[in-house]
Amino acid sequence: MVRSNRSDTYQLHRREVIKQLIRIDDDLLVIAGLGSTAWDVTSAGDRNLNFPLWGAMGGAISMGLGLALAQPERRILVITGDGETLMGMSSLATVSMQSPQNLSICTFDNERYGETGMQLTHTSARTDLAGVAAACGIPVVGHVRTQEELEAALPNILRAQGPIYHVIKVRAEKLDFVLPPKDGVHLKNRFRKALSLDN
Amino acid sequence: MDWWEQIFAAFKETNVQQVAYVPDAGHASLIEACINDKDIRAIALTTEEEGVALLAGAWLGGERGSLLMQSSGVGNCINMISLAATCQFPLSIFVTMRGQWREFNPWQYPMGQTANNQLETAGVRTLTATSPDEVGPMTQATLDHAFAGGGMSALLLHQRLMPVKTFDK
Numbered sequence: 001m002v003r004s005n006r007s008d009t010y011q012l013h014r015r016e017v018i019k020q021l022i023r024i025d026d027d028l029l030v031i032a033g034l035g036s037t038a039w040d041v042t043s044a045g046d047r048n049l050n051f052p053l054w055g056a057m058g059g060a061i062s063m064g065l066g067l068a069l070a071q072p073e074r075r076i077l078v079i080t081g082d083g084e085t086l087m088g089m090s091s092l093a094t095v096s097m098q099s100p101q102n103l104s105i106c107t108f109d110n111e112r113y114g115e116t117g118m119q120l121t122h123t124s125a126r127t128d129l130a131g132v133a134a135a136c137g138i139p140v141v142g143h144v145r146t147q148e149e150l151e152a153a154l155p156n157i158l159r160a161q162g163p164i165y166h167v168i169k170v171r172a173e174k175l176d177f178v179l180p181p182k183d184g185v186h187l188k189n190r191f192r193k194a195l196s197l198d199n
Numbered sequence: 200m201d202w203w204e205q206i207f208a209a210f211k212e213t214n215v216q217q218v219a220y221v222p223d224a225g226h227a228s229l230i231e232a233c234i235n236d237k238d239i240r241a242i243a244l245t246t247e248e249e250g251v252a253l254l255a256g257a258w259l260g261g262e263r264g265s266l267l268m269q270s271s272g273v274g275n276c277i278n279m280i281s282l283a284a285t286c287q288f289p290l291s292i293f294v295t296m297r298g299q300w301r302e303f304n305p306w307q308y309p310m311g312q313t314a315n316n317q318l319e320t321a322g323v324r325t326l327t328a329t330s331p332d333e334v335g336p337m338t339q340a341t342l343d344h345a346f347a348g349g350g351m352s353a354l355l356l357h358q359r360l361m362p363v364k365t366f367d368k
Contacts, residue, residue, distance in 0.1 A: 055285065056279055056281060058248065062249040066253035066262075067256035090246060093245055
């Protein structure tokens, strides 16, 4: 049985948030953490410049860092979940030490492990990932709970000098799967091709 | 050249631009050389698995990277290696071995004795250098396997190459 939790009534819906972050025709380079955020990112359009993970839990932020260092002229957006962030939490310290100005990280935090039965994560208790990021030394950190706060944060998330980290509290809800391609080689090759890199 | 200078020279020759590491005494000189090189970004990790994901991101963005660790770090990487395996991202790892030769600390033995098999089981091809003159060619073979076609390769640097650590006992 799934326990009730405060996140059952959070105002923001993740599929509405993602549409405000990514448009099908923009030039953001997007890494999506496995599970719900990979489906969210795909729901806004299956872009060649999306790299949705189907595994590698805990690796999304590190992958975004390597990409940000390799593509300093492009904006990198990592969209991942609270469970995925928790597993690779110390990578926020590595991001801080490298401090890429073009890297923006958002955690969609529904306080649950969405793919495995909606079990509560540590953020349902007292863990505050924005506080973790701030303590790691990420210079710009935000906490978003409402549409008004999201609209105020969007210019930071999409354009401000990074590294930037935001927790976006989203409602715990079961949604349709919107699956990206599962073939990892294809995902890699189409991304590199879209950057005019050889495969 | 010292063995570590041969690795550094191969990094330069192969245009490796991101070198991620969890420090090890055996890798100290190589790490220092990478930090001091203007064309290499040396990236200190908190745990080795970060490096596997970081180098995948680097390749996605058109840069080449390598990962430095000691044998204890191999165990931290296993699940993340599935990212490189599934997507055929190049993976090149340089492992300084502990628990293998005149080891003073018994806590190093479990990973020192099994790192090679764990890497092979995860699909990473391994080479082991036991003498300094092998390191240069084996480094190039490791990098070529990774970058020529998305291979996963590790060069294990035998503990015989390192100074004996005694904790002053």
